[in-house]
Amino acid sequence: MTTGTDCIIEAGTILSGLGPDGTMGLRHDAAVRVEKGMIAQIGPLEAVSYGYGDLPRFGSREMIALPGLVNGHHHFGVTPLMQGVPFAALELWLPRFRAMRAVDPRLDTLFSAIEMLESGTTTVHHIHSGLSGTPEQWTASADAVLGAYREIGMRAGFSFMVRDRNLLAYDADETILAGLPAQTRAWIAPKLAAAMIPVGELMDFVGALRARWLTAEPDHVRINLAPANLHWCSDEALQAIAETARAGGSQIHMHLVETERQADYAKRTFGRSAVAHLKALGCLGPEMTLGHGNWMDRADLDILAECGCSVCHNASSGLRLGSGIAPVNAMRRRGIPVALGIDQSNIADDRDMTLEMKLVWALHRETGMWSEGPDAAAVLQMATEHGARTVGFGGLAGRLEPGWQADIVLMDRRRLAAPAISPRTPAAEAVLHRGGRHAIRQVFVGGRLVVDEGRVVGIDREAVMREVAAILERPETADERAAVEAAESLVAHLDAYHRARETGPSASYRYNAMADG
Structure with a gap:
């Protein structure tokens, strides 16, 4: 893996992270300049790109950027x-x-x-x-x-x-x-x-x-x-x-x-x-x-x-x-x-x-x-x-601010909002409730593009899926059947062990009231 990548990533809305007052920090119509994998600058595209016109550019004002x-x-x-x-x-x-x-x-x-x-x-x-x-x-x-x-x-x-x-x-x-x-x-x-x-x-x-x-x-x-x-x-x-x-x-x-x-x-x-x-x-x-x-x-x-x-x-x-x-x-x-x-x-x-x-x-x-x-x-x-x-990455990853790693997810606002969403809807609410895999356009780790148009780019994705399928679809061997039978025998014994040690009915399936307050 490279130590870092230089680029500029543009977004119509940037969710930088939760502030001390409990609200989500937001930047609008802004861009992130990445230097050696770190966020070097966040601001208007014109200011961020000044003197860096040769850097690769990603995103657009149709994107919502959030931390990885x-x-x-x-x-x-x-x-x-x-x-x-x-x-x-x-x-x-x-x-x-x-x-x-x-x-x-x-x-x-x-x-x-x-x-x-x-x-x-x-x-x-x-x-x-x-x-x-x-x-x-x-x-x-x-x-x-x-x-x-x-x-x-x-x-x-x-x-x-x-x-x-x-x-x-x-x-x-x-x-x-x-x-x-x-x-x-x-x-x-x-x-x-x-x-x-x-x-x-x-x-x-x-x-x-x-x-x-x-x-x-x-x-x-x-x-x-x-x-x-x-x-x-x-x-x-x-x-x-x-x-x-x-x-x-x-x-x-x-x-x-x-x-x-x-x-x-x-x-x-x-x-x-x-x-x-x-x-x-x-x-x-x-x-x-x-x-x-x-x-x-x-x-x-x-x-x-x-x-x-x-x-x-x-x-x-x-x-x-x-x-x-x-x-x-x-x-x-x-x-x-x-x-x-x-x-x-x-x-x-x-x-x-x-x-x-x-x-x-x-x-x-x-x-x-x-x-x-x-x-x-x-x-x-x-x-x-x-x-x-x-x-173990506290202070390095998890926010979009200068000095932090450029781990960035770009969600397409049009896919997220389709057919439309009110401008009164807070960006964090829109991302949580309507965002998802379908809306993700690109993903960056340390400024390196790792997902493009919703698909990983660093490996042969389809080859991995084919290999996994080949392993799981292979006919069961005699040794594997014997292992399953042995595991079921073990589980039957453990079931009896646990039943013998039950001291009363289990708590009803609800919130843990022990910790209320």
Whole structure:
């Protein structure tokens, strides 16, 4: 990837970012001059282009420019639904992933990157499912993923989920394995053993990965850490991760209280909430982003605000898996920065952040006549500036201002408005409610054109789609059928395990009232 590109980008309206008063900053009939990938100047076209008449020009007064969107929580490309995995509660959904057909990591990454870029997402936090095997295999996987983002032109944070206990459920793996049929146990046990890597070795690997990739791509890559969840990480692992992140200036992104069962686990095991336990361990701080957070209470949110943590809200994921609805309005009242993540895939089973933003706006309207749900400008900030901060690009990406990276989405006002829209409609409202993939004309990352006329330009898009189709349409092998049968046997046992531990009826599917206020 080039370090930066010089050009001029014109727009009839520029959405620069949310101001201190909570309103969207706007510039009209203006242009952005990009120098070495950074925004050097914003102003009238005549002033911006004076002395720079030889620079490439893009856009027009028919365009609306907004900061590149950020997917703050992403895992992999080909979705479980595409591989025949049925929706279920999280605890019964994840085990089936182990039988999914392997897809080359470069190809898999490019597939979801196409969906992200073409819907305006220029930055992603890629949370790799986990490492197994040898250090050479870890390096190959990380390089394939980061190389794919570099190839297509996206800015990326990379982390991998760290686990050192309870890989199958909320009890020790030995306990779960002992109750499995022999054939199922023989299938899953080696997979668990391969993933049980000493945390110290993983932290050393993070350091080596950071040194290599940040030297090569200082503006486009961040190496972060991702403790998988409280029940998957020992206290010692969590403290080692926090120490490593702070020593290297990395962000931490931790799944937490995604489901009601996870919240119950923390209280049953530690006698306090998951958030309170992390605070007691010294793991909370401005570098910490908690993914999901569906089952936090008021005291938890007070702690997060006090410690300067962020939350990544994964609305589609919570709805599709029945995990819950995060108390976003209560978070915002406390000043907790909220980013947006699409997680595995959104409500339409793709990675369209413009659709996720619409869902978030609607989901948090609540029912009172004067309820304080986020307006369009606030949702845009979640999907841009707040997201960039959680990935590690805070102060560099997420706003359109001089000195920031020129990550810019151009939406065609005519496509967005068709057949017409009132001039009284605020630009942020028009972009949120009527904008989308259909309206995106061009996308730039560091001033480099990566999407033109709604299609990625840095790779052979159709070749990627053909390769993905060939992998998924290939007839199932005997080994693959055996893996699916073994996974179903495992899920049947886990289903019985969880049913035996249910302590009462689940909470009704509604807003998390624990955090109201």
